[in-house]
Amino acid sequence: MTGTFVNTGAVLLGSAIGISMGSYIPERIKTILMQALGLAVIVVGLKMAISGTQQIAYISCLLLGALTGEILRIEQGVEAVGHWFKKRFNSNSATFVEGFVTSSVLYLTGAMMIVGCIQDGTVGDHSTLFIKSLLDGVASIALASSLGIGVAFSALSVFIVQGFVTLLSAQLVFLQEPAVLEAVTATGGLIILGIGFNLLGFQRIRVGNFIPAILYAIIYPLLMH
Numbered sequence: 001m002t003g004t005f006v007n008t009g010a011v012l013l014g015s016a017i018g019i020s021m022g023s024y025i026p027e028r029i030k031t032i033l034m035q036a037l038g039l040a041v042i043v044v045g046l047k048m049a050i051s052g053t054q055q056i057a058y059i060s061c062l063l064l065g066a067l068t069g070e071i072l073r074i075e076q077g078v079e080a081v082g083h084w085f086k087k088r089f090n091s092n093s094a095t096f097v098e099g100f101v102t103s104s105v106l107y108l109t110g111a112m113m114i115v116g117c118i119q120d121g122t123v124g125d126h127s128t129l130f131i132k133s134l135l136d137g138v139a140s141i142a143l144a145s146s147l148g149i150g151v152a153f154s155a156l157s158v159f160i161v162q163g164f165v166t167l168l169s170a171q172l173v174f175l176q177e178p179a180v181l182e183a184v185t186a187t188g189g190l191i192i193l194g195i196g197f198n199l200l201g202f203q204r205i206r207v208g209n210f211i212p213a214i215l216y217a218i219i220y221p222l223l224m225h
Contacts, residue, residue: 001120001121001163001166001167002120002124002126002129003116003117003119003120003126003128003129003130003132003133003162003166004117004120004129004158004159004162004163004166005159006126006129006130006133007107007129007132007133007136007158007162008155008156008158008159008162009133009155010133010134010136010137010140011103011107011136011137011140011151011152011154011155011158012140012152012155013137013140014136014137014138014139014140014141014144015140015141015143015144015149015151015152015154015155016144016152017140017141017144018140018141018142018143018144018145018146018151019144019145019148019149019151019152021141021145022144022145022146022148025145030145030146031146033142033145033146034142034143034146034199034200035199035200036142037139037142037143037199038196038197038198038199038200038201039196039200040196041106041192041193041195041196041199042193042196042197042200044189044192044196045189045190045191045192045193045194045195045196046189046193047189048185048186048188048189048192049186049189049190049192049193050186050189051182051185051186051189052182052183052185052186052187053182054182054183054186055186057183057220058183058186058187058190058217059190060216061183061187061213061216061217061220062187062190062191062210062213064212064213064216065187065209065210065211065212065213065214065215065216065217066209066210066213068212068216069206069208069209069210069211069212069213070206070209072209072212073209074208074209074211074212075101075206075207075208075209077208078100078101078104078105078208079097079101079208081100082096082097082100082101082150082153083097085100085150085153086150091148091149091150093148093149093150095146095147095148095150096148096149096150096153097150098147098150099143099144099147099148099149099150099151099154100150100151100153100154100157101150101208102143102147102151102195102198102199102207103139103140103143103147103150103151103154104154104157104158105191105195105207105208105211106139106143106192106195107136107139107154107157107158108157108158108161108162109188109191109192109195109207109211109214112128112131112132113132113161113162113165114165114172114175114181114184115128115175115176115181116128116129116131116132116162117129117162117165117166117169118165118166118169118172118173118175118176120166120169121165121166121167121168121169121170122169122170122173129162136158140152174222175218177221177225179221179224179225180217180218180221180222182221183217183218183220183221184214184217184218186217187213187214187216187217188214188217190210190213191207191210191211191213191214194207194210195207
């Protein structure tokens with residue numbers, strides 16, 4: 001759990017810096033920072049998405065995941081959690097829920113989270129999650145400066161989800177198989193592309209509803225092999 005504790009702390013620290021700086025940063029600077037972060041997220045997502053060798057299969061996972069997530073209304077559920085936090089802590093931030101959902105999905109979508117949790121839980125190797133912590137901390141500064149305190153509450157999402165995967169890592173070692181990692185990386189990259197487009201202000205994509213695609217990406221190579 002060491003890696004998860006550090007990652008949670010990095011998100012909180014980055015959010016605190018972003019929130020404290022937010023009131024001193026002109027709106028035009030916040031806009032350009034969000035645009036820069038959006039472009040960076042798109043590049044990362046694109047690199048992950050094209051890394052796979054079975055693009056049709058991964059696109060199918062994305063489509064099935066989107067259909068499942070829309071039926072289950074996963075993003076609405078995540079938004080409901082964000083609204084509960086907002087009400088519980090009497091926040092008047094207009095972007096609280098957006099910050100919570102965007103950052104939660106960004107930090108928890110991708111192979112780095114899965115691989116890092118497995119390494120942390122099975123052999124006590126925290127290196128991958130430490131790298132992820134650095135990336136998430138920097139992203140939190142940029143996100144929190146524009147989207148506010150909702151980003152900080154995504155640290156709870158990181159703690160719960162990553163902690164859960166870490167504790168179950170002894171049973172999830174099959175996720176280290178190359179075929180599974182490739183599928184998770186490529187499918188996760190497609191989802192991260194959606195986050196990038198949202199950050200750039202394009203037509204909003206309900207990226208939370210794509211989360212089941214990661215599950216399909218894990219199941220597919222297991223069934224094929």
